[in-house]
Amino acid sequence: MKKVICSQKAPGAIGPYSQAIEANGMVFVSGQLPIDAATGVMAEGAEAQARQSLENVKHILEEAGLGMANIVKTTVFLADMSLFADMNKVYATYFEGDFPARSAVAVKALPKDALVEIECIAVR
Numbered sequence: 557m558k559k560v561i562c563s564q565k566a567p568g569a570i571g572p573y574s575q576a577i578e579a580n581g582m583v584f585v586s587g588q589l590p591i592d593a594a595t596g597v598m599a600e601g602a603e604a605q606a607r608q609s610l611e612n613v614k615h616i617l618e619e620a621g622l623g624m625a626n627i628v629k630t631t632v633f634l635a636d637m638s639l640f641a642d643m644n645k646v647y648a649t650y651f652e653g654d655f656p657a658r659s660a661v662a663v664k665a666l667p668k669d670a671l672v673e674i675e676c677i678a679v680r
């Protein structure tokens with residue numbers, strides 16, 4: 557059994573995917589671009605982009621009745637590994653206690669020329 561999770565507080569999908577899918581008590585949040593759902597504007601700079609991507613993740617999890625503490629794994633996509641430190645500075649502020657497992661990778665390009673995109677898996 558799977559359920560689509562959709563938050564108006566996070567940007568809509570820009571392609572054929574759902575913001576998140578819940579299955580068997582696990583919530584799979586699609587890669588969140590750093591776009592403000594209210595304005596449609598992408599944040600500028602790696603720190604602001606990391607913050608906006610994480611805010612979008614948070615809003616989607618809240619729609620599912622979950623929070624950042626429910627996250628067990630994230631993947632951080634960066635347009636360049638030189639952004640790693642800036643992203644980490646912001647990322648660390650979104651978690652209390654033990655951090656989730658994480659992979660951080662630099663990719664050739666991200667949709668809409670974003671610098672940062674973050675996806676996660678959370679458990680209920």
Ligand SMILES: C=C(N)C(=O)O
Pocket residue numbers: 570571573586587588589667
């Ligand atoms: C932005 C995305 N998560 C995508 O295109 O898959």
